[in-house]
Structures are given as structure tokens and as C-alpha cells.
Amino acid sequence: MRLAYYPGCTMKTDAKNFDESTYSAAEALGIELLEPTRWNCCGTVHALAKDNVMNYLAPIRNLIRVEQMNEAELVDDKRVVTQCAMCYNTLKRANADAKADPDKMGKIRDFMEKEPNYQGSVNVVHMLELIKGLGWEEVKSKVVKPLDGLKVSPYYGCLLLRPREYGIDDPDHPTVMEDLFEALGAEVVDNPYKAKCCGAYHAVHLKEVAADLSYRILRQAQEAGADIIVTACPLCQFNLGDRQNEIKKHQREFEGIPVVYYTQLMALAFGKEGTGFEQNIPDPVPVLEEKGLL
Amino acid sequence: MSNGTSELYFTFRPENAALKAKIEELSGENIDLCFQCGACSSSCPLTSEMDLLPSTVIRYAQLGMEEVLESKTPWICITCFNCEIRCPRGIDIANVMEAIREMVLRTKYDKFTLDELTPEELRELPQIALISNQRKLTA
Numbered sequence: 001m002r003l004a005y006y007p008g009c010t011m012k013t014d015a016k017n018f019d020e021s022t023y024s025a026a027e028a029l030g031i032e033l034l035e036p037t038r039w040n041c042c043g044t045v046h047a048l049a050k051d052n053v054m055n056y057l058a059p060i061r062n063l064i065r066v067e068q069m070n071e072a073e074l075v076d077d078k079r080v081v082t083q084c085a086m087c088y089n090t091l092k093r094a095n096a097d098a099k100a101d102p103d104k105m106g107k108i109r110d111f112m113e114k115e116p117n118y119q120g121s122v123n124v125v126h127m128l129e130l131i132k133g134l135g136w137e138e139v140k141s142k143v144v145k146p147l148d149g150l151k152v153s154p155y156y157g158c159l160l161l162r163p164r165e166y167g168i169d170d171p172d173h174p175t176v177m178e179d180l181f182e183a184l185g186a187e188v189v190d191n192p193y194k195a196k197c198c199g200a201y202h203a204v205h206l207k208e209v210a211a212d213l214s215y216r217i218l219r220q221a222q223e224a225g226a227d228i229i230v231t232a233c234p235l236c237q238f239n240l241g242d243r244q245n246e247i248k249k250h251q252r253e254f255e256g257i258p259v260v261y262y263t264q265l266m267a268l269a270f271g272k273e274g275t276g277f278e279q280n281i282p283d284p285v286p287v288l289e290e291k292g293l294l
Numbered sequence: 295m296s297n298g299t300s301e302l303y304f305t306f307r308p309e310n311a312a313l314k315a316k317i318e319e320l321s322g323e324n325i326d327l328c329f330q331c332g333a334c335s336s337s338c339p340l341t342s343e344m345d346l347l348p349s350t351v352i353r354y355a356q357l358g359m360e361e362v363l364e365s366k367t368p369w370i371c372i373t374c375f376n377c378e379i380r381c382p383r384g385i386d387i388a389n390v391m392e393a394i395r396e397m398v399l400r401t402k403y404d405k406f407t408l409d410e411l412t413p414e415e416l417r418e419l420p421q422i423a424l425i426s427n428q429r430k431l432t433a
Contacts, residue, residue, distance in 0.1 A: 014420035044426045048373070048392035050322040055429075086422060162375035163386070171379050197339050197374035201427035204419055205406045209343055209370075235422045242418075 003130075004066045004080045005033035008042055008087035015084070015234035017276025021263040022083055022127065028142050028270035029134060034075055036065035042087040046094065053107045059094035060108050063122040064115050079123045081130055083263070085233035089159035092124040092166050126160065126168045127263070128176050128232065136183040144271035146185025150291050152265070153189045153226035154178055155217060157236045158197050171195065177230065177262060184269040189226040193217040198239040211246045214239045215254065218247070222257055227287050229259045237261060242281045258284035268293060310358025317355050317362075320393035327383040328352045334377035334387050343370045348377055348387055355390060368394040369405055369431070395430065405431035 011019040026033050039062050047055035066080045082088040098105045099120040109117045131139060154177035161171040169176045174195065178188045196217060199210025218240060221229050231237045241259035248254055260280055267275045268288070277284050277294075288294040318325060328349070335347040344367040346354065354362045362368070371391040378386050399405075408416065408424065416424075 008422075009425070010420045010422040014422075041425070043429075044422065045373070045429050048386075048389045049320045049396045050389075051320065052396075084422065086426065158374040158376075162379055164379050197372055197376070200372050200374070201423050201430065202372055203423050204427040205410070205431070206343075206370075209340070213339060234420055235426070238420050238423060 001030060002032045002034060002075045003077070004069050004075045005035055006039055006042070006062055006066075006080050006082050006087060006091065007035060008082070008084045010234040011084060015237065015261070017264060017279040018083060018234060018237070018261040020274045020276040021261060021267045024267035024272040024274040025263045025270060026127075028267070028272055029131070029139070031130070033081060034069065036062065036069055039065060042084075043090045043094065044086055046090050053104055053111075056094050056098055056104065056108050057111060059091045060098055060118050061112065061115065062091065063095055063124075064112075064118050066122045067119055068116070070121075077123075078121050079125050079130075081125055081127055083127050083232070085126075085157055085159040086235065088124065088126045088168075089166060095120070095122060095124050096166070126232075128160070128180070129168050131180060132176050136179055139180065139183040143184055143269045145269055145293065147181070147265060147269050147293060148185055148291075150186045150265075150288075150293065151189045151225055151227045152181045152186040153191045153221035153224060153229045154181065154194055154262075155191065155198075155221075155229050155231050155236060155240065155259075156195045157231070157233050158195070158200070160232055161195055177232070180262065181230070181265070184265060186265070189221065189224045191217065191221045191224055191226070191229075193220045198236045200235055200239070203235070203239050203243065207243075207246060208250065210239055211243055211250060214243060215247045215251055218244070218257055219251075219254070226257065227291070228265075228284060229257060230262045230265060231259060232262055244282055256282050258282055258287055260284050306357050310360075312358070313360065313363075314355060314358035316397060317358075317390060317393050320396055321386070321389040323385050323387075323389050323393075325352055325355050325385065325390060327385055328356065329383065331382060333380045333382060337376045337380045338371075339374065339376065340370050340372065348391075351394070352385070352387065352390060355394070362394050363398055365394075367391070368398075373430075399431075399433045402433050404433055407432060 043058040161167040199213040202210040368391040
């Protein structure tokens with residue numbers, strides 16, 4: 001299966017480990033991911049003000065690239081696979097809104113007169129939806145190193161699940177990550193804060209507020225006995241992982257807990273190189289070694 | 295109502311119609327659907343940082359009160375959409391918050407600029423944080 005893959009900016013810098021492990025996990029599942037030759041910013045946040053058409057240009061331009069890849073027969077269909085939760089949400093919503101509103105689509109086409117018209121034929125999917133579509137038995141059949149004894153706490157965050165009509169799973173009771181980790185042989189630990197906000201971009205100017213929100217999520221996972229927390233978004237990963245030093249300044253008794261991307265655990269269970277664990281903060285290697293997985 | 299605050303809370307002044315209409319136009323939401331159940335406020339993870347509860351912002355918006363433009367709440371709202379999936383009246387509250395932010399930003403106001411960060415802070419932050427922050431908080 002050859003599919004278009006839109007990585008997004010942070011996957012090529014602070015979240016290289018997410019990008020690298022995405023390729024490793026996809027390869028094990030027989031999926032070839034191809035990036036458009038010229039992709040640009042997804043827009044990062046969806047324009048919620050009704051008169052804001054400008055913010056649609058970046059996401060729609062990326063979708064035009066996907067239509068071009070399909071026309072050139074570089075990929076099998078008109079799906080584009082995303083990983084970063086913010087890219088997923090922004091591309092998905094811009095696509096849906098532009099398709100539903102001919103006036104908006106017309107303005108977008110007029111503004112980008114040098115581009116081919118966007119036909120509205122692309123389907124934006126998240127990697128987790130794609131994996132679920134393969135079936136958990138198929139995933140299980142690729143496991144060479146089951147994650148035995150590893151207690152995993154999935155963290156979904158906001159934009160994979162909300163708003164409801166654009167989410168990849170039931171926003172109240174998501175199960176896709178739970179099902180995945182069970183297929184990989186891990187023990188899933190539930191966290192009632194798994195879909196609560198990590199603080200997102202408040203990390204920039206309201207550091208303490210973001211740290212406080214993230215701490216609640218981390219503490220709940222620890223109290224449930226988790227060894228490791230799993231994310232699907234570079235900004236969640238930053239707030240929950242990299243910012244643990246900031247959290248420790250306010251929560252003296254907090255000892256830290258490793259946070260990894262879900263594809264890193266997939267690559268590990270599939271016995272692939274390119275897990276990218278060396279980039280994670282805090283270091284997940286000690287707990288994985290302790291469980292005999294590394 | 296004998297008390298001034300309560301009177302404010304229940305009386306629509308015709309001169310406030312323009313502000314209310316602008317919020318409805320920008321958000322695309324029919325804010326009169328709100329009957330003040332408070333589900334948005336109880337599901338919001340950030341109310342402890344707000345000066346007005348999300349449901350109070352909606353009430354003030356129904357009344358077209360200028361106080362919504364001065365409130366901290368729309369800037370604290372991080373569009374996590376928890377309120378949206380809970381609202382029994384189907385109001386996309388995050389859209390209303392965005393409309394209020396936009397009305398302020400369009401007066402050439404920046405809530406926060408990256409000049410306020412140290413070079414170390416700038417280096418530490420991933421692009422996804424910086425760009426989403428600036429998209430929401432600058433004109």
C-alpha cells in the first residue's frame with residue numbers, strides 16, 4: 001500500500017523520533033509512506049472565525065499536492081495520512097469546510113490562481129485510523145517482541161477526538177490506542193485524564209498553567225501504576241515529557257515518568273530499528289530495559 | 295431585581311445589539327440557544343485562570359455587553375473543545391471565544407509576542423507551540 005503522508009513541521013525537528021518511528025512502524029505493516037515533494041505549514045490551528053478564509057490557504061495547498069501525487073500515480077488513492085494531532089485536525093477541518101461551502105472554495109481557488117483548482121477529493125486520515133482499519137489481528141501478527149509486563153497509559157489529548165465530527169474515535173470513551181497496545185502485548189492502564197488538555201500553546205506564555213494541567217495527567221497515570229505514558233502529538237509530548245523539569249519546580253515530590261509516541265512502542269514491538277528513544281525527555285530506556293524490552 | 299449586578303445580568307439594552315450581532319456573525323453561532331446550564335463551565339479545564347466562566351461569557355455575549363472584550367477568559371480558552379462536545383444546545387463555544395479574540399486582535403492588538411521570550415526559551419519551544427500561540431494571540 002502506497003499512501004501520501006503529510007508530516008508537518010515539528011516532525012522534522014523536535015519530533016524526529018515520532019517521524020522516524022512512523023516510518024518504521026508503517027514499513028512493518030507493509031505501508032509505504034510518501035511525502036509530497038513540496039509541503040508547507042498545515043496552518044496549525046483551524047480558523048474558527050467564519051470570515052477567515054486566509055487560514056485555509058495553507059492546508060488546502062497541501063491537499064492540492066496530494067491530488068497531484070494521485071494524478072501522477074505515485075500513490076494508490078486519495079488519502080493523506082497524518083500523525084501530529086494538530087496537523088490532522090487542521091487539514092481535516094479545512095478540507096470539510098471548503099468542500100461544504102462553494103463560496104469559500106471559490107475564494108480559495110481565486111486566491112491561489114497559480115495552483116491547480118482543489119477538487120475536494122482528498123480524504124484526511126490519521127495513522128491510528130489506518131492501523132485500526134488493518135485489523136488488530138494483522139497488527140498482532142507483526143509483533144516479534146511483545147510488550148509483556150509494560151504498563152502503558154494512553155494519552156489522547158484534544159484534537160484527535162474533538163470536535164466530535166472530526167475525531168478519530170468516541171470522544172467520551174476512546175479505545176483505539178487501548179486496542180493497539182493490547183495487540184502489542186502491553187498492559188493498558190486507564191487514565192481518566194486521557195482526553196484532558198495538556199496546556200497546548202500556553203506552554204509559550206503561561207508556562208505554569210500548562211505545567212499544572214500536564215501534571216494532573218502525569219500524576220493520574222502514575223497513581224494508576226503506569227510505567228510509561230503514550231502520546232500522539234508533538235505538543236502533548238513536549239508538555240508532558242520535556243516540560244517535566246518545569247513541573248518538578250512546582251511539585252517537589254514528583255519523580256517523573258517516561259513519555260513516548262505510540263509509534264515508538266510499535267517499532268519496538270515489531271523489532272524494527274528507528275525507535276528514536278534517544279530523543280525522548282525523560283529517558284524511557286531505563287524502564288524499557290528493566291522490563292527486558294531493550 | 296433590586297441588586298445592580300443582577301439587573302445587568304437580565305436586561306438587554308438595545309444599544310448593545312451591534313456587538314451581539316458581530317459576535318454571532320464571526321462565530322457563526324446562535325448564542326441565544328444558551329439557557330445557562332453551565333455544562334461548558336463545568337467541563338472547562340481552565341476556569342481557575344479565568345475572570346468570567348465560559349457560560350458567563352456566553353450570557354454577556356447574549357446581552358452584547360462590552361465586558362466580554364475586556365475579559366481574560368477568551369485568552370485563557372485554549373480551544374480544547376471539551377465544552378463543545380458537552381453543550382446540550384449545540385453551541386460551539388470555542389467559536390464564540392475565537393470571535394471575541396478576533397474582535398480584539400483586529401484592533402491591531404497583540405496579546406503576546408515572541409519578543410517577550412528569552413533566546414533560551416525560544417530555542418527550547420517546538421515550532422508547533424510557537425506557531426499555534428502566535429496564530430491565536432497576534433493580530
